[in-house]
Amino acid sequence: MAITEERPEILELESGDTTSSTGVFARPTNATGWRAWLFTVDHKKIGIMYGVVAMFWFLWGGIEALLIRAQLFTPNGTVLTADQYNQLFTMHGTTMVFLVIMPLAAAFANYMVPLQIGARDVAFPRMNALGLWIFVFGGIFLNLSWFLGGGPDGGWFAYAPNTGVTFSPGAGMDFYALGLQIAGIASLVGAINLIVTIINMRAPGMTMLRMPVFTWMILVVQFLLLFALPVITVALILLSFDRTFDANFFNVSMGADPLLWQHLFWIFGHPEVYILILPSFGIVSETLPVFSRKPLFGYSVIVISGAAIGFMGWGVWAHHMFVSGLGPVGVAAFSATTMFIAVPTGVKILNWIATMWGGNLRFTLPMMFSVSLVSMFTIGGLSGVMHAVAPADTQQTDTYFIVAHFHYVLFGGALMGLFAGMYYWWPKAFGYRLNDKLGKWHFWAVLLGFNMAFGPMHILGLQGMARRHSRYGPEDGFDFWNAVVTIGAFVILIGMIIFAVNIVRSWLGYKEGTVPQEPADPWDGRTLEWAIPSPTPEHNFDYVPVVTDVDDFWHKKYQPDANGKLRKVADGNAIAQKGDQHPHLPSPSYWPIVLAAALPLIALGLIYNLWLTGIGLVLLLGSMFGWSLEPATDPDAGHGDHGDDHGPEEDGPDGNDKVEAETAEEAPVD
Amino acid sequence: MTDVAESSTSQLAYGPTDWDDHHHLPTNTGLTNEKITMWAFLGSDCLLFGSLVSTYLLLRNRVGPSTRGPTAADLFDIPFTSVSSFVLLMSSLTMVLAVTSIQRAEMERCKLWLLTTAALGSIFIAGQVYEFTGFYREGLGFTTNISSSAFFTLTGFHGVHVSLGIVMLVTMWVLVSGGYLGPDRAETIEIIGLYWHFVDIVWIVIFAVVYLIP
Amino acid sequence: METVAASEEDTHAEHHDHGLSDVGYIKIAIILGVLTAVEVATYFWDFGILEVPSLLILMVVKFQIVVSYFMHLKFDSKVFSYLFVTGLVLAMAVFAAMGTSMVFWQDPSGCDASSFC
The missing domain is CATH 1.20.1280 (Monooxygenase)
Structure with a gap:
């Protein structure tokens, strides 16, 4: 909606806004069409784009997986060469981790966190767009390698010195190192933005311990990203310098210790595991209470155990390296810490079960996916504890048992939770529900296919089938279960096709009017995002909500009567905001996408021709200046600012806002 | 469902409040978003330099079958580096003075201190370039051995940080000179100052751990 | 001055x-x-x-x-201290552990424990 056209009454600028008119070019003003998406700074559009792009990569990563499974369907498969197989399993892992699960979590975080904390946008809307576009270009760059001499082939963890020029002479690993670097910048930008948003932009009365659990888990994840990404950045820089500039970091003949890479990678890589799973934990912590019609059992315990996982996640990385010659002391120490970290995870699972216990369960699609997360993740978590036992791990390392384990936590855990989130928040984002019948088919096909595909891998692993091998012989006795696994993988494909059909059909039905418009509060929800219309209006909240409790919206609807029994006192759809106010919003901008486009240029130049890098750097610096000279909110768009990029400093440094903000923390009346 | 009070449905759960001032939503902490951003970034950068410093420490004396050339530590010119360390340290002082002068709205003085800081930073960078070329002439290039790769990467990254800081300082000088940045936005200078001091403390660590500790 | x-x-x-x-x-x-x-x-x-x-x-x-x-x-506000000190302490702890592991705990074949190699 073109807010600007509807608000002619506020045209004068605030005094002292002399820095405004320095933008170099005219700003984009389109409210509809593709330009409205390309140059948007709206956290909701950005969230949706994260989701769309991630689903595209999910399709591609899935195709990679199916090719791998086709190769392994029979002994001595001939679908792929060994080299192609290496590239495919490397890119399958890299794609699913960096281009699917992380951005899907970013999609939910971008869309939902501002809504859940009662904000109109994130702290830095343009930086939000920048994060999206860097991610988009990073993904494209990474996959350009397919057309420029073959994909990376060193595994997603790229152990040195396998990734050096000697053993991986193609450009694939260069694309890996630089592509992940770009994706890392995107995540860092997004992480800082969300941290500041959550710390600083909560609605009045929403103290930290009144925040929805999803927002809490996203906060923990952003801190993990903030502190873990620099480590992988350095590791990738060392790798790039080795490959591009002939440095010696992983050159064993110069005395290098290849374990340095493994340490640096897993110091990042283990927090990364929690970066992948915690958003889904947050999602099910939202859905389970709603569909059990009970408050979350032990809210503060869930929050604290989430934060504890975040901290302890830093002390367990070397359990990925038990057979690398770590030495007995190191193995014992990291074995102990790894067993320890199962405690807060187990606490969460017990809390979810206790939430459902005795609840008035509604088995809607989000609920079904949530329950499947709890059960499937538990299986993966238990096999994870098995790996903590170093002697057992010595047997299981580099076998399909490990593959089974991390697919149970990442597919059965993270992805199931993300699907729960999709079905749960679809009405909020798009105004209609996905078809329930097709959704149930999707659920059962995925659950069945998932267990067929990854359950037998436990057996294969214990039988001794090594991972990352393109072939096994007929005499190995792996053929039956491998055939089952491959069939399971294609059952998952069927489930995903049903999901795609569901999206298209529900959308067409909504356009035609056969799928009904959903009200503000279709699930009888508990958190603030359900107190505004569906789909979310562009400005989110008509009025800034003042919060007095955890699950504040629920308490607006249900209150104890004289006997202390909870009674419904209001209908959520009736008391939801109407979306009819038009507060100020930050203006769209060209700069995020322009700045982001400079990064793949720089990276391509580092591989092929440094002149290209020079052009990229000029573009980068130029767009940085253009960016900083452009005010966050276009003064010509008719009105001032709602506090996004500036915060209270517009008031001058005399501290009035501090006083207000302190009362903000104390505002709630109990 | 039946006992839903008729009157309450006509009300919004979250109607207009005193908080609903479109222009000035206070932040929860009373701190500006920008300053929190810079501190979060600096916290993150601690891990970046932590990785680089520990990489250097682990690799600085390693030898393999084909190791050749001197190590970086063999060629250190401590008196020279001490001077450039001192220069960088003093640039932190001038940076602080730039911040306090813009807080007092003394724009001319702020400009002077900004330029001085940038100049001191440039002297440091020039010293680093001189040091690097000296090493190269003495046979220690980036690819010579594992210690040189680690050394040049660590100090080079610090140099890039300083150079970015210089660019930001000069930009600030341009903005202040052009009147685009007034005392009302003193915090912008303060935030860039934070970055500058961080670069300085990183050098304090590098100077002690890399250069002085044998 | x-x-x-x-x-x-x-x-x-x-x-x-x-x-x-x-x-x-x-x-x-x-x-x-x-x-x-x-x-x-x-x-x-x-x-x-x-x-x-x-x-x-x-x-x-x-x-x-x-x-x-x-x-x-x-x-200044404690928020800044928390952000910065978290990063600082995390960096020191993690890299101390990494260094210890690589220098002192590793199999003797890997590295001479007498020097910080």
């Missing part, structure tokens, strides 16, 4: 709720300079067994002074 700062000090009194005066900052800088001089002195004279510990202590003290005063952390 001193005289400029002194004149600034005169106009400074009514201003600024936290942090030091300009003269205060100059004093801090002098302290930092002296500490640096002591550090450099270890290069010219032999401090024996005390050399490494004293250098580390001086480094920490200088670090602390710059962060507390020049970066205002001592006077």
